[in-house]
Amino acid sequence: MTTFQFLWQVTMYRPFRYWINAVVWTLIYLAPIAPGLITKQFFDTLSGDSAVHYGVWGIIALLIGAAFARIALIYIGFITDIQFRFRIGMMLRRNLLRHILKQPGARAIPCSPGEAISHFRDDVDQTEEAASWSVDAFGMTCFAAVSSYILIKIDVQMTLLVFLPLVVVVTAAQMATSKLQKYRAASRESTSRVTGAISEMFSNVQAIQVAGAEERVIERFKHFNEERRRTMIKDRLMGEVLDSVFSNSVNIGTGLILLLAGHKMRAGAFSVGDFALFVYYLTFVTQFITNFGKFLTYFKQMSVALSRLTSLIQGAPARVLTKKSSLQLGTGGRSAEEEAEEADRNAQTAPLHQLDVSGLTYRFPDTGRGIADVRLSLKRGSFTVVTGTVGSGKTTLVRTLLGLLPKDGGTIVWNGKPVDDPSTFFVPGKSAYTAQVPRLYSDTLRNNILLGHPSDAGALKQALHAAVMEYDIDHLSNGLETVIGPRGVKLSGGQAQRTAAARMLVRDAELYVFDDLSSALDVETEQKLWERLFHERGEATCLVVSHRRTALAHADHIIVMKDGRVETEGSVEELLATSTTFQELWYGDERS
Numbered sequence: 001m002t003t004f005q006f007l008w009q010v011t012m013y014r015p016f017r018y019w020i021n022a023v024v025w026t027l028i029y030l031a032p033i034a035p036g037l038i039t040k041q042f043f044d045t046l047s048g049d050s051a052v053h054y055g056v057w058g059i060i061a062l063l064i065g066a067a068f069a070r071i072a073l074i075y076i077g078f079i080t081d082i083q084f085r086f087r088i089g090m091m092l093r094r095n096l097l098r099h100i101l102k103q104p105g106a107r108a109i110p111c112s113p114g115e116a117i118s119h120f121r122d123d124v125d126q127t128e129e130a131a132s133w134s135v136d137a138f139g140m141t142c143f144a145a146v147s148s149y150i151l152i153k154i155d156v157q158m159t160l161l162v163f164l165p166l167v168v169v170v171t172a173a174q175m176a177t178s179k180l181q182k183y184r185a186a187s188r189e190s191t192s193r194v195t196g197a198i199s200e201m202f203s204n205v206q207a208i209q210v211a212g213a214e215e216r217v218i219e220r221f222k223h224f225n226e227e228r229r230r231t232m233i234k235d236r237l238m239g240e241v242l243d244s245v246f247s248n249s250v251n252i253g254t255g256l257i258l259l260l261a262g263h264k265m266r267a268g269a270f271s272v273g274d275f276a277l278f279v280y281y282l283t284f285v286t287q288f289i290t291n292f293g294k295f296l297t298y299f300k301q302m303s304v305a306l307s308r309l310t311s312l313i314q315g316a317p318a319r320v321l322t323k324k325s326s327l328q329l330g331t332g333g334r335s336a337e338e339e340a341e342e343a344d345r346n347a348q349t350a351p352l353h354q355l356d357v358s359g360l361t362y363r364f365p366d367t368g369r370g371i372a373d374v375r376l377s378l379k380r381g382s383f384t385v386v387t388g389t390v391g392s393g394k395t396t397l398v399r400t401l402l403g404l405l406p407k408d409g410g411t412i413v414w415n416g417k418p419v420d421d422p423s424t425f426f427v428p429g430k431s432a433y434t435a436q437v438p439r440l441y442s443d444t445l446r447n448n449i450l451l452g453h454p455s456d457a458g459a460l461k462q463a464l465h466a467a468v469m470e471y472d473i474d475h476l477s478n479g480l481e482t483v484i485g486p487r488g489v490k491l492s493g494g495q496a497q498r499t500a501a502a503r504m505l506v507r508d509a510e511l512y513v514f515d516d517l518s519s520a521l522d523v524e525t526e527q528k529l530w531e532r533l534f535h536e537r538g539e540a541t542c543l544v545v546s547h548r549r550t551a552l553a554h555a556d557h558i559i560v561m562k563d564g565r566v567e568t569e570g571s572v573e574e575l576l577a578t579s580t581t582f583q584e585l586w587y588g589d590e591r592s
C-alpha cells in the first residue's frame with residue numbers, strides 16, 4: 001500500500017465526518033478574505049477612494065462581525081477535527097491490537113514491548129496528524145487561490161514581485177526543516193543516552209565500586225554529555241534561524257510592498273486600501289506556505305509510520321490497519337466476521353471427549369530445532385505426562401498445541417472437529433495453561449490469581465487448596481491482599497509457581513496444561529500438589545510436562561520426547577521395562 005493509498009483509506013474510515021471537517025476548515029481558511037476586503041474598504045473610505053460608503057462605524061461593525069464569525073467557525077472546526085481524528089487513532093490502535101492478540105504468543109510482536117508501545121503511540125499519532133492536516137492543506141490552497149485572484153486583479157506586477165521572492169524564501173526555509181528534524185532526532189537520541197547512563201549508574205553503584213570502574217564510567221558519561229552538547233547546539237541554532245526567517249518574512253514582505261507601492265500610489269494606480277489588503281493577505285500567504293510544508297512533513301512522517309506499523313503486523317497486508325469496524329469494546333463492537341468466529345468457536349465448546357494431535361511440527365526459524373511429527377491422543381479425564389531430557393521439545397510441544405507457537409504442520413482435532421486457529425481456540429473455558437516461568441504482576445496476590453475473573457469465594461478457596469497455598473497465605477503479611485512486588489519478586493520460586501497454578505485452576509477449563517509446574521517445589525509440597533490436582537481436577541483432562549517422579553507416578557499415560565520427536569509412550573511399568581531414556585529420567589530423579 002502506498003502512503004497516499006494509506007492516507008485515503010484512513011480518511012475514508014468515516015467519510016462523512018472527514019468531509020464535514022474539510023468543509024468547516026476550508027471556511028475557516030477562507031474567512032480572512034472578508035476582513036481583508038473590509039480593511040481595504042475602510043482605508044479607501046478614509047482616503048475618499050471608495051465608491052461605496054458604509055461609514056467608519058459600519059466598517060468596524062463588519063470587522064467585528066467577521067471576527068466573531070471566524071471564532072465560531074474555529075470552535076466548530078475543533079469539534080469536527082477532534083471527532084474525526086480521534087476516531088482514526090482509535091481505529092488504527094484497535095485494528096493493531098486485534099491483529100496482535102490473534103498472533104501466537106511467541107510471535108505476537110517482532111520487537112520489545114517498549115518499542116511496540118512507541119509504535120502504538122507515536123506512529124498512530126503521526127498518521128492521525130497527517131490525516132488531520134490534509135484538511136488544512138486543502139483549505140489553505142483554496143485561500144491561496146482566492147486571495148491570489150483578488151490581488152492579481154488589483155495589480156499583477158505587484159503580486160508577482162512581492163509574493164514570488166517570499167514564496168522562494170519561505171519554501172527554502174521550509175525545506176530546511178527536514179535538516180532540523182534530523183538534528184532534533186540526534187539531540188533526542190543523545191539525551192536518552194545521557195539519561196540511560198544516569199539510570200545505569202544509579203542501579204549499578206555496587207557493581208561499579210566492586211569493579212573499581214568509577215573513572216571509566218565517568219569518562220563514558222562525559223563522552224555522552226559532550227555529544228549531547230554538540231547535537232543540542234545544532235538543533236537550537238537551526239531552530240532559531242528558521243524561526244527568525246518565518247517570523248520576519250511578513251516584515252520583509254511589507255517592506256517590499258512599501259518600496260514598490262510608493263510610486264504607484266503617487267501615480268494614483270494603487271490606493272491605501274490596496275496597500276492594506278496586500279499587507280493583510282501577506283500574513284496568511286506566509287502561513288499557507290509554512291503550513292503546507294508542515295503537511296508535507298507529516299505526510300513524509302506518515303510514510304515512515306506506515307512502514308513501522310506494517311512491520312508490527314509482521315507481513316500481514318496493510319489493509320488490516322484500516323479495516324472498518326466498530327470502535328466499541330465488548331460484544332456490541334464486534335464485526336459480523338468476529339461474531340461468526342465466536343459462534344464457530346462456541347460450537348466446539350462442548351465438553352472435551354477426545355483431543356487428537358497428529359504430525360504436529362514446529363521449528364524455531366533461527367535454530368531449526370523444535371518438534372516434528374508429534375502424535376498424541378487425550379481422552380476425557382485422562383492425566384498425561386510429557387517427559388524427556390532437557391531440550392527434547394516438551395515445552396515446544398505444549399506451546400505449539402495451544403497455538404502459542406504457530407505450527408508448521410500437523411492437525412489438532414477437538415471432539416472430531418479440526419481446530420483451525422489454535423491460538424484463538426485454546427482459551428479459558430476450553431483450556432488453561434501454566435507456563436514454565438510464571439508471569440506475575442505488581443499487585444495483590446488475589447488480583448494476580450483472579451486477573452479480572454469474576455470473584456467466587458468458593459472457587460478461589462478450592463483453587464488455593466489444590467495449588468497447596470493455604471500455608472503460604474496464612475504466613476504472608478496481608479494474606480491474599482499482600483502486594484507481591486514487580487514480577488512477583490516478593491514470592492519464592494515455588495510460591496510463584498503455585499500462584500500461577502491457582503490462577504489456572506480458578507478458571508473452569510476442559511483441558512489443563514502444566515509446564516514443569518513443580519520444578520521449584522520441595523518434595524513434600526510437590527507430593528501434595530500432584531495428589532490434590534489428581535483428585536480435585538474433577539472431569540478435567542490434564543496434560544503435564546514434567547520429569548519428576550511424583551508427577552510421573554500419577555500418569556495414566558506417559559509420552560517420552562527425544563530430539564523433538566516422540567521416542568516412546570506407555571505406562572510407568574511399560575516404560576521402565578522398555579525405555580532407557582525413561583529409566584534414566586526415573587532413576588535420575590531419585591538421585592537428584
Ligand SMILES: Nc1ncnc2c1ncn2[C@@H]1O[C@H](COP(=O)(O)OP(=O)(O)OP(=O)(O)O)[C@@H](O)[C@H]1O
Nearest residue numbers: 364366367369370389390391392393394395396397
Ligand atoms: N526461542 C527459541 N529459539 C530457538 N530455539 C529454541 C527456542 N526455544 C527452544 N529452542 C530449542 O528447541 C528445542 C526444544 O526446546 P524446549 O524448550 O521445547 O525443550 P524442553 O524439552 O522443554 O526443555 P526443558 O526441559 O529445558 O524445558 C531445544 O533444542 C531448544 O534449544
